[in-house]
Amino acid sequence: MTARELAMLARYLIYTYPEYYHFFGEPEFKYRDKFVFRNRNSLLFEPDLGVDGLSSGYIEEAGYGLVASAKRGDQRLILVVDGLNTKQGREGEPRRLIEWGFKSFKPFRLFDAGEKVSDALVWGGTQHYVPLVGDGNIDVILPATASGKVNASIVYQGPIKAPIHKGDRVAVLRITAAESSATNDIPLYAREDIEQSNFAMRGIDSLLMLAFGWLL
Incomplete structure:
Protein backbone atom coordinates (compact mmCIF):
# COMPACT_ATOMS: atom_id res chain seq x y z
CA MET A 1 0.00 0.00 0.00
CA THR A 2 1.40 3.39 -1.00
CA HIS A 22 -11.96 9.32 18.45
CA PHE A 23 -10.76 5.80 19.29
CA PHE A 24 -7.58 6.51 17.29
CA GLY A 25 -6.80 9.36 19.67
CA GLU A 26 -7.27 7.56 22.97
CA PRO A 27 -4.10 8.02 25.07
CA GLY A 50 -3.26 19.46 16.93
CA VAL A 51 -2.74 15.74 16.28
CA ASP A 52 -5.91 13.86 17.19
CA GLY A 53 -5.55 10.33 15.89
CA LEU A 54 -4.63 7.38 13.65
CA SER A 55 -1.71 5.01 14.02
CA SER A 56 2.02 4.39 14.25
CA GLY A 57 3.78 1.20 13.26
CA TYR A 58 6.97 -0.66 12.49
CA ILE A 59 7.91 -3.48 10.15
CA GLU A 60 11.43 -4.61 9.39
CA GLU A 61 11.12 -4.05 5.64
CA ALA A 62 9.83 -0.47 5.90
CA GLY A 63 11.11 0.82 9.22
CA TYR A 64 9.16 3.11 11.51
CA GLY A 65 6.08 4.82 10.10
CA LEU A 66 3.16 7.00 11.08
CA VAL A 67 -0.24 7.94 9.70
CA ALA A 68 -1.52 10.97 11.59
CA SER A 69 -4.12 13.67 11.27
CA ALA A 70 -3.97 17.11 12.86
CA LYS A 71 -6.66 19.77 13.08
CA ARG A 72 -6.40 23.46 13.88
CA GLY A 73 -9.59 25.45 13.60
CA ASP A 74 -11.39 24.30 10.45
CA GLN A 75 -8.22 23.07 8.75
CA ARG A 76 -7.28 19.39 8.87
CA LEU A 77 -4.08 17.85 7.51
CA ILE A 78 -3.28 14.17 7.01
CA LEU A 79 0.32 13.02 7.19
CA VAL A 80 1.96 9.76 6.12
CA VAL A 81 5.63 9.04 6.75
CA ASP A 82 7.51 5.77 6.42
CA GLY A 83 11.01 4.37 6.20
CA LEU A 84 12.31 6.12 9.33
CA ASN A 85 15.17 4.46 11.18
CA THR A 86 14.24 5.17 14.80
CA LYS A 87 11.29 5.90 17.08
CA GLN A 88 12.79 9.33 17.69
CA GLY A 89 12.74 9.99 13.96
CA ARG A 90 9.09 8.96 13.86
CA GLU A 91 8.39 11.75 16.34
CA GLY A 92 10.64 14.53 15.08
CA GLU A 93 10.09 14.39 11.33
CA PRO A 94 6.26 14.27 11.47
CA ARG A 95 6.27 17.15 13.97
CA ARG A 96 8.30 19.27 11.57
CA LEU A 97 6.09 18.36 8.60
CA ILE A 98 2.87 19.15 10.46
CA GLU A 99 4.14 22.59 11.46
CA TRP A 100 5.28 23.19 7.89
CA GLY A 101 1.91 22.05 6.53
CA PHE A 102 -0.14 24.46 8.62
CA LYS A 103 2.17 27.33 7.74
CA SER A 104 2.35 26.51 4.04
CA PHE A 105 -1.28 25.69 3.23
CA LYS A 106 -4.61 27.32 3.97
CA PRO A 107 -8.28 26.64 3.18
CA PHE A 108 -10.20 28.55 0.52
CA ARG A 109 -14.01 28.63 0.54
CA LEU A 110 -15.52 27.88 -2.87
CA PHE A 111 -19.20 27.40 -2.02
CA ASP A 112 -21.27 27.78 1.13
CA ALA A 113 -23.47 24.96 2.39
CA GLY A 114 -26.56 24.66 0.20
CA GLU A 115 -25.19 27.00 -2.47
CA LYS A 116 -25.69 25.71 -6.00
CA VAL A 117 -22.45 24.65 -7.64
CA SER A 118 -23.87 23.90 -11.09
CA ASP A 119 -26.60 21.93 -12.89
CA ALA A 120 -26.55 18.44 -14.35
CA LEU A 121 -28.56 17.35 -17.37
CA VAL A 122 -31.52 15.04 -16.70
CA TRP A 123 -33.13 12.48 -19.00
CA GLY A 124 -36.78 11.55 -18.64
CA GLY A 125 -37.54 13.98 -15.83
CA THR A 126 -40.09 16.68 -15.14
CA GLN A 127 -37.15 19.11 -15.32
CA HIS A 128 -34.25 19.08 -17.75
CA TYR A 129 -31.65 19.97 -15.11
CA VAL A 130 -31.00 19.14 -11.47
CA PRO A 131 -29.10 21.65 -9.27
CA LEU A 132 -25.97 20.30 -7.60
CA VAL A 133 -24.68 21.10 -4.10
CA GLY A 134 -21.91 19.86 -1.83
CA ASP A 135 -22.27 18.10 1.50
CA GLY A 136 -21.92 21.29 3.54
CA ASN A 137 -19.36 23.97 2.75
CA ILE A 138 -16.98 23.24 -0.10
CA ASP A 139 -13.43 24.19 0.84
CA VAL A 140 -10.11 23.34 -0.76
CA ILE A 141 -6.64 23.40 0.75
CA LEU A 142 -4.16 25.35 -1.38
CA PRO A 143 -0.63 26.67 -0.89
CA ALA A 144 -0.67 29.76 1.31
CA THR A 145 1.02 31.69 -1.50
CA ALA A 146 -1.63 30.66 -4.04
CA SER A 147 -3.89 33.23 -5.61
CA GLY A 148 -6.99 31.22 -4.73
CA LYS A 149 -7.75 30.72 -8.42
CA VAL A 150 -8.73 27.20 -9.38
CA ASN A 151 -9.77 25.32 -12.49
CA ALA A 152 -13.02 23.45 -11.94
CA SER A 153 -15.13 21.03 -13.94
CA ILE A 154 -18.28 19.02 -13.25
CA VAL A 155 -17.89 15.31 -13.98
CA TYR A 156 -20.82 12.89 -14.22
CA GLN A 157 -22.29 10.14 -16.38
CA GLY A 158 -25.11 11.94 -18.08
CA PRO A 159 -27.70 12.80 -18.80
CA ILE A 160 -28.83 11.47 -15.41
CA LYS A 161 -31.88 9.26 -15.59
CA ALA A 162 -34.93 10.33 -13.57
CA PRO A 163 -36.26 9.85 -10.97
CA ILE A 164 -33.61 11.60 -8.89
CA HIS A 165 -33.94 11.99 -5.14
CA LYS A 166 -32.69 14.89 -3.07
CA GLY A 167 -29.32 13.93 -1.60
CA ASP A 168 -28.43 11.42 -4.33
CA ARG A 169 -24.74 11.57 -5.19
CA VAL A 170 -24.76 12.27 -8.92
CA ALA A 171 -21.58 14.15 -9.85
CA VAL A 172 -18.09 15.24 -8.84
CA LEU A 173 -16.56 18.70 -8.70
CA ARG A 174 -12.98 18.29 -9.96
CA ILE A 175 -10.68 21.02 -8.68
CA THR A 176 -7.17 21.85 -9.88
CA ALA A 177 -5.28 24.80 -8.42
CA ALA A 178 -3.93 27.23 -10.98
CA GLU A 179 -0.42 26.83 -9.51
CA SER A 180 -0.55 23.03 -9.19
CA SER A 181 -1.28 19.90 -11.19
CA ALA A 182 -2.82 18.09 -8.19
CA SER A 197 -41.85 12.48 -16.70
CA ASN A 198 -44.63 10.80 -18.66
CA ALA A 211 -30.93 13.63 -33.34
CA PHE A 212 -28.82 16.29 -31.68
CA GLY A 213 -26.75 14.64 -28.97
CA TRP A 214 -28.96 16.53 -26.50
CA LEU A 215 -29.25 20.23 -27.18
CA LEU A 216 -31.20 22.11 -24.52
Whole structure:
Protein backbone atom coordinates (compact mmCIF):
# COMPACT_ATOMS: atom_id res chain seq x y z
CA MET A 1 0.00 0.00 0.00
CA THR A 2 1.40 3.39 -1.00
CA ALA A 3 1.61 6.51 1.17
CA ARG A 4 -1.13 8.10 -0.94
CA GLU A 5 -3.41 5.11 -0.43
CA LEU A 6 -2.81 5.25 3.32
CA ALA A 7 -3.73 8.94 3.31
CA MET A 8 -6.89 8.21 1.32
CA LEU A 9 -7.83 5.45 3.76
CA ALA A 10 -7.25 7.78 6.71
CA ARG A 11 -9.44 10.45 5.13
CA TYR A 12 -12.17 7.89 4.47
CA LEU A 13 -12.13 6.74 8.09
CA ILE A 14 -12.22 10.29 9.45
CA TYR A 15 -15.14 11.52 7.36
CA THR A 16 -17.14 8.32 6.89
CA TYR A 17 -17.01 7.10 10.49
CA PRO A 18 -16.62 10.26 12.62
CA GLU A 19 -18.36 8.53 15.54
CA TYR A 20 -15.49 6.02 15.75
CA TYR A 21 -12.55 8.23 14.85
CA HIS A 22 -11.96 9.32 18.45
CA PHE A 23 -10.76 5.80 19.29
CA PHE A 24 -7.58 6.51 17.29
CA GLY A 25 -6.80 9.36 19.67
CA GLU A 26 -7.27 7.56 22.97
CA PRO A 27 -4.10 8.02 25.07
CA GLU A 28 -4.40 4.55 26.56
CA PHE A 29 -6.58 1.45 26.64
CA LYS A 30 -7.23 -0.56 29.78
CA TYR A 31 -8.09 -4.24 29.44
CA ARG A 32 -9.90 -6.02 32.29
CA ASP A 33 -8.80 -3.24 34.65
CA LYS A 34 -5.41 -4.91 34.74
CA PHE A 35 -3.51 -4.36 31.51
CA VAL A 36 -2.88 -0.83 30.25
CA PHE A 37 -1.80 -0.25 26.66
CA ARG A 38 -0.46 3.22 25.95
CA ASN A 39 -0.90 4.83 22.53
CA ARG A 40 2.47 4.84 20.76
CA ASN A 41 1.65 7.94 18.74
CA SER A 42 3.49 10.33 21.05
CA LEU A 43 2.36 13.37 19.02
CA LEU A 44 -1.07 12.96 20.61
CA PHE A 45 0.41 14.22 23.86
CA GLU A 46 1.41 17.59 22.39
CA PRO A 47 -1.86 19.61 22.46
CA ASP A 48 -0.48 22.59 20.54
CA LEU A 49 0.39 20.35 17.60
CA GLY A 50 -3.26 19.46 16.93
CA VAL A 51 -2.74 15.74 16.28
CA ASP A 52 -5.91 13.86 17.19
CA GLY A 53 -5.55 10.33 15.89
CA LEU A 54 -4.63 7.38 13.65
CA SER A 55 -1.71 5.01 14.02
CA SER A 56 2.02 4.39 14.25
CA GLY A 57 3.78 1.20 13.26
CA TYR A 58 6.97 -0.66 12.49
CA ILE A 59 7.91 -3.48 10.15
CA GLU A 60 11.43 -4.61 9.39
CA GLU A 61 11.12 -4.05 5.64
CA ALA A 62 9.83 -0.47 5.90
CA GLY A 63 11.11 0.82 9.22
CA TYR A 64 9.16 3.11 11.51
CA GLY A 65 6.08 4.82 10.10
CA LEU A 66 3.16 7.00 11.08
CA VAL A 67 -0.24 7.94 9.70
CA ALA A 68 -1.52 10.97 11.59
CA SER A 69 -4.12 13.67 11.27
CA ALA A 70 -3.97 17.11 12.86
CA LYS A 71 -6.66 19.77 13.08
CA ARG A 72 -6.40 23.46 13.88
CA GLY A 73 -9.59 25.45 13.60
CA ASP A 74 -11.39 24.30 10.45
CA GLN A 75 -8.22 23.07 8.75
CA ARG A 76 -7.28 19.39 8.87
CA LEU A 77 -4.08 17.85 7.51
CA ILE A 78 -3.28 14.17 7.01
CA LEU A 79 0.32 13.02 7.19
CA VAL A 80 1.96 9.76 6.12
CA VAL A 81 5.63 9.04 6.75
CA ASP A 82 7.51 5.77 6.42
CA GLY A 83 11.01 4.37 6.20
CA LEU A 84 12.31 6.12 9.33
CA ASN A 85 15.17 4.46 11.18
CA THR A 86 14.24 5.17 14.80
CA LYS A 87 11.29 5.90 17.08
CA GLN A 88 12.79 9.33 17.69
CA GLY A 89 12.74 9.99 13.96
CA ARG A 90 9.09 8.96 13.86
CA GLU A 91 8.39 11.75 16.34
CA GLY A 92 10.64 14.53 15.08
CA GLU A 93 10.09 14.39 11.33
CA PRO A 94 6.26 14.27 11.47
CA ARG A 95 6.27 17.15 13.97
CA ARG A 96 8.30 19.27 11.57
CA LEU A 97 6.09 18.36 8.60
CA ILE A 98 2.87 19.15 10.46
CA GLU A 99 4.14 22.59 11.46
CA TRP A 100 5.28 23.19 7.89
CA GLY A 101 1.91 22.05 6.53
CA PHE A 102 -0.14 24.46 8.62
CA LYS A 103 2.17 27.33 7.74
CA SER A 104 2.35 26.51 4.04
CA PHE A 105 -1.28 25.69 3.23
CA LYS A 106 -4.61 27.32 3.97
CA PRO A 107 -8.28 26.64 3.18
CA PHE A 108 -10.20 28.55 0.52
CA ARG A 109 -14.01 28.63 0.54
CA LEU A 110 -15.52 27.88 -2.87
CA PHE A 111 -19.20 27.40 -2.02
CA ASP A 112 -21.27 27.78 1.13
CA ALA A 113 -23.47 24.96 2.39
CA GLY A 114 -26.56 24.66 0.20
CA GLU A 115 -25.19 27.00 -2.47
CA LYS A 116 -25.69 25.71 -6.00
CA VAL A 117 -22.45 24.65 -7.64
CA SER A 118 -23.87 23.90 -11.09
CA ASP A 119 -26.60 21.93 -12.89
CA ALA A 120 -26.55 18.44 -14.35
CA LEU A 121 -28.56 17.35 -17.37
CA VAL A 122 -31.52 15.04 -16.70
CA TRP A 123 -33.13 12.48 -19.00
CA GLY A 124 -36.78 11.55 -18.64
CA GLY A 125 -37.54 13.98 -15.83
CA THR A 126 -40.09 16.68 -15.14
CA GLN A 127 -37.15 19.11 -15.32
CA HIS A 128 -34.25 19.08 -17.75
CA TYR A 129 -31.65 19.97 -15.11
CA VAL A 130 -31.00 19.14 -11.47
CA PRO A 131 -29.10 21.65 -9.27
CA LEU A 132 -25.97 20.30 -7.60
CA VAL A 133 -24.68 21.10 -4.10
CA GLY A 134 -21.91 19.86 -1.83
CA ASP A 135 -22.27 18.10 1.50
CA GLY A 136 -21.92 21.29 3.54
CA ASN A 137 -19.36 23.97 2.75
CA ILE A 138 -16.98 23.24 -0.10
CA ASP A 139 -13.43 24.19 0.84
CA VAL A 140 -10.11 23.34 -0.76
CA ILE A 141 -6.64 23.40 0.75
CA LEU A 142 -4.16 25.35 -1.38
CA PRO A 143 -0.63 26.67 -0.89
CA ALA A 144 -0.67 29.76 1.31
CA THR A 145 1.02 31.69 -1.50
CA ALA A 146 -1.63 30.66 -4.04
CA SER A 147 -3.89 33.23 -5.61
CA GLY A 148 -6.99 31.22 -4.73
CA LYS A 149 -7.75 30.72 -8.42
CA VAL A 150 -8.73 27.20 -9.38
CA ASN A 151 -9.77 25.32 -12.49
CA ALA A 152 -13.02 23.45 -11.94
CA SER A 153 -15.13 21.03 -13.94
CA ILE A 154 -18.28 19.02 -13.25
CA VAL A 155 -17.89 15.31 -13.98
CA TYR A 156 -20.82 12.89 -14.22
CA GLN A 157 -22.29 10.14 -16.38
CA GLY A 158 -25.11 11.94 -18.08
CA PRO A 159 -27.70 12.80 -18.80
CA ILE A 160 -28.83 11.47 -15.41
CA LYS A 161 -31.88 9.26 -15.59
CA ALA A 162 -34.93 10.33 -13.57
CA PRO A 163 -36.26 9.85 -10.97
CA ILE A 164 -33.61 11.60 -8.89
CA HIS A 165 -33.94 11.99 -5.14
CA LYS A 166 -32.69 14.89 -3.07
CA GLY A 167 -29.32 13.93 -1.60
CA ASP A 168 -28.43 11.42 -4.33
CA ARG A 169 -24.74 11.57 -5.19
CA VAL A 170 -24.76 12.27 -8.92
CA ALA A 171 -21.58 14.15 -9.85
CA VAL A 172 -18.09 15.24 -8.84
CA LEU A 173 -16.56 18.70 -8.70
CA ARG A 174 -12.98 18.29 -9.96
CA ILE A 175 -10.68 21.02 -8.68
CA THR A 176 -7.17 21.85 -9.88
CA ALA A 177 -5.28 24.80 -8.42
CA ALA A 178 -3.93 27.23 -10.98
CA GLU A 179 -0.42 26.83 -9.51
CA SER A 180 -0.55 23.03 -9.19
CA SER A 181 -1.28 19.90 -11.19
CA ALA A 182 -2.82 18.09 -8.19
CA THR A 183 -6.56 17.44 -8.44
CA ASN A 184 -9.22 17.13 -5.77
CA ASP A 185 -12.57 15.43 -6.42
CA ILE A 186 -15.48 16.65 -4.28
CA PRO A 187 -18.80 14.74 -4.37
CA LEU A 188 -21.89 16.66 -5.49
CA TYR A 189 -25.49 15.83 -4.63
CA ALA A 190 -28.94 16.56 -6.03
CA ARG A 191 -30.43 19.58 -4.27
CA GLU A 192 -34.02 18.58 -5.02
CA ASP A 193 -36.21 15.73 -6.21
CA ILE A 194 -36.76 15.30 -9.94
CA GLU A 195 -39.73 13.10 -10.76
CA GLN A 196 -39.93 10.89 -13.82
CA SER A 197 -41.85 12.48 -16.70
CA ASN A 198 -44.63 10.80 -18.66
CA PHE A 199 -44.04 8.39 -21.53
CA ALA A 200 -44.44 11.05 -24.22
CA MET A 201 -41.86 13.39 -22.68
CA ARG A 202 -39.39 10.55 -22.24
CA GLY A 203 -39.85 9.76 -25.92
CA ILE A 204 -39.08 13.37 -26.84
CA ASP A 205 -35.94 13.25 -24.68
CA SER A 206 -34.83 10.12 -26.52
CA LEU A 207 -35.38 11.76 -29.90
CA LEU A 208 -33.34 14.78 -28.84
CA MET A 209 -30.52 12.48 -27.79
CA LEU A 210 -30.56 10.60 -31.10
CA ALA A 211 -30.93 13.63 -33.34
CA PHE A 212 -28.82 16.29 -31.68
CA GLY A 213 -26.75 14.64 -28.97
CA TRP A 214 -28.96 16.53 -26.50
CA LEU A 215 -29.25 20.23 -27.18
CA LEU A 216 -31.20 22.11 -24.52
